Amino acid sequence: MIKLCIFFISVIVFSSCSLKENVNVQANEKAFVDEDTYILFALRAEEVHDNKSAADLFTTLYEKSDKKEYIYRSLENDLMARENEKLIQRVDSLQKENTFDFRLMRYKVVALFELNRLDEAIKLSVLLASKTKKPNDYLLTSDIYIKRQEFDLAVKYLESAYAKENNEKILDKMSIILYVNLGRKKEAIAHLETYSRMLGCSELICLRLIAFYSNDNNIDGLLATNLRLYEFDKSPKVAKRIIQIYTYKQDYIGLTKFLEKSNSNDEVLLQLYSSLKYYDKAYVLASKLYSKTLNMDYLGQSAIYEYESAQNKSSKVLLKSVITKLEKVVQVKNQTIYLNYLGYILIDHEIDVKKGMSYIDRVLILQPKSAFYLDSKAWGYYKLGKCEKADKLIKEVAQMEGGDDPEVKVHVKKINECLKNIKR
Template sequence: MSWNRIALTLFIAFSFSTVVGYAKEFMKISEDELIIRGILYDEYKAYENSYQVYKRLYDVTGAEIYLFKEATSALMSRTHILESITRLKTWDEKNPNRLEVRRLLIPLYLTIRQVKNATIEAEYLLEQSKEPMDLDLASNSFLYAGNFKRALELLSRVYETLPREELLLRMTEIMDEFTGERRKAIQLLETHRRMNIVSHDVYIKLLTLYQKEKNIDGILETYKALYIQDNDEQYLTKVIDAYVYKRDIDGAIAFLEKYPSRDDILYDLYKANRYFSKALLLVDKLYAKDKNSKWIAEKGVLLFENSEDKNDKKMIEDVISHFEKAIELGNDDSIYLNYYGYTLIDKEVNVKKGISVIENALIQQPDNMYYLDSLAWGYYKVRDCDKAYKLMKRVVDEEGLEEDEIIEHWDAIKQCK
């Protein structure tokens, strides 16, 4: 901070701490010094003090600029409002039709909730001026008065000349809350968004309106625009959630293929839609990124699911080798243990080993019905029909007979018993 700034700060502090002395000396201070004090008080937002300074200056000089500054300080400090209104009205009687008076009287009246008087002044202002700033100012009176259509009409005229974001947000708030024009508000926001670089406030407002309209497509497109603009994963998550809500997995896949950033999500979506050949192209890339043995096991799953001939011996050997490699690298996820064990059992590669693998999976999830189904199928294959039946009955009692594989196993095991 420069010495001048330090001196000014000390001057202000001293002035505030010597109010009584200041009042006594006030009448002796020269016009030039009063002007300097007024500027300093304004700079430090000491509006009560600046009000007193400008009031004294106007009383001494009669210069209109000091009257207007006095009223502005009163407005900023929210004090002496009625006195400022009276002084402005007195001046206005001698100097009629001055825009500055209207521009000050409107917010002064609104500050003390004299809305009717504010609207009268607003009408006077509109008769004298079509400037955007005056239309904007006048609109506040009609808004306070509950004349939302009139306020919106004025703001729309301002927006046509000055298409500012802040103004648009005020308009759309009125349209949403008071004039029943929510869809028109959405159209205005969308048009503005497509023609300008906008802040997050516009997107947030759009999301709010789309949610009120229960317009999932609008929500989706807004989150897509946010993600494309910011590349923020929180928006990508919202995009995927919206696609899933719409049950449009292909749409989510197309978006992630166009904006590749989350190959892991894309991979899951490929699997969900049984696009196993596409998933196979991606799984090696995922493994190269993090060297997680999970992807080796996943490739084993994909090789089997993508095969047209599920009994192809070469394919089955390849699948088993991928599971064994993943296990060697430390992957003991029960999902893969179950898939591996069931393959050993169902394809009769090594049924006893398959049973052992499934039992290890059940240590992790002892009540998993799919794992119990696999174990029952293993016991069936070694002709231990009693164990197979007890396990399979538990599965059927829990899951019912909705899935083809459960029906097939249940019928076979009942005959075995």
């Protein structure tokens, strides 16, 4: 079971009654001549973490001035110095003078908690919360119940605190107890979802939902929450998670829409366009990426997608554009995909079959056993009228992996027809 980080003393107590914010030494008249000097020494002691000395100095200030701000500050330093027994005795003594001082009670509750005197701490804390009805006092009480592992009661007081102020940190703490300690997972998630729908999915709430949905293997919940998080946190980390989830779900249409809207990963979007055969969009995106980066791979892809997206693949304007781009690419990149594509276009459209064959030969040096590239070579022989050579090679291709490709079958048929014509 996950252990909760409980009891944030400085946050709960000092945020509600911090004397660093409330010390009032701006009275019209000093209580005694050296008051400012004592204050400076006390503040310096705090600055160097000499809390015992600071407590003594603020006690002196209180005794000389009778200003309550100083005794509160002194007790705060007792807590920082872990002088808990001393603090309890001092509070008990001071309470005789003050019928019911809420600040003194808070300090005593914290000291009792630190000493693990939980029965006394909870009794006093419940009384305090019932009288003040302040969120911080509800939180203080809930922390004690958490340490006592009375989680139902802890949630009760957290709910009271949350009802007073829709604080996401309170909700987060409550959801952890519900989910982890009480096993009320649906309730925990429902609270977080309600908050996120009504007040917006802050980073804290979204990340807590993501943690819960991840633990539950709720993929749809994970996706929806990450998409909400991305609305205000457009970091690559969040975008990457969304891409991974869409990919896991094999929802490539949804992923495409996300990438188009977010512009978070054009490289992945380009791959998607290619896989989904959105060649017109792929051509536009690859051209944009080339203009932006001058990366030759994008120029090569732009040429391929320009050709694949064209309705009239025999257009002279098209072929000139594609060939020009690919020739520019293969001058600097000796990659099989671009060499083969260029060679095949030159062969298939009978623009320059021999030159096309020379590009295919360069490919086969790199991958001599590729059925895909040997098919291009066989087709080159066919276009040169060397049908016997074409037939011998295409028969090898037909026996290889990829030999049943529809384009290979078309080539086999054409080459066989060529052989029959020769025999006649």
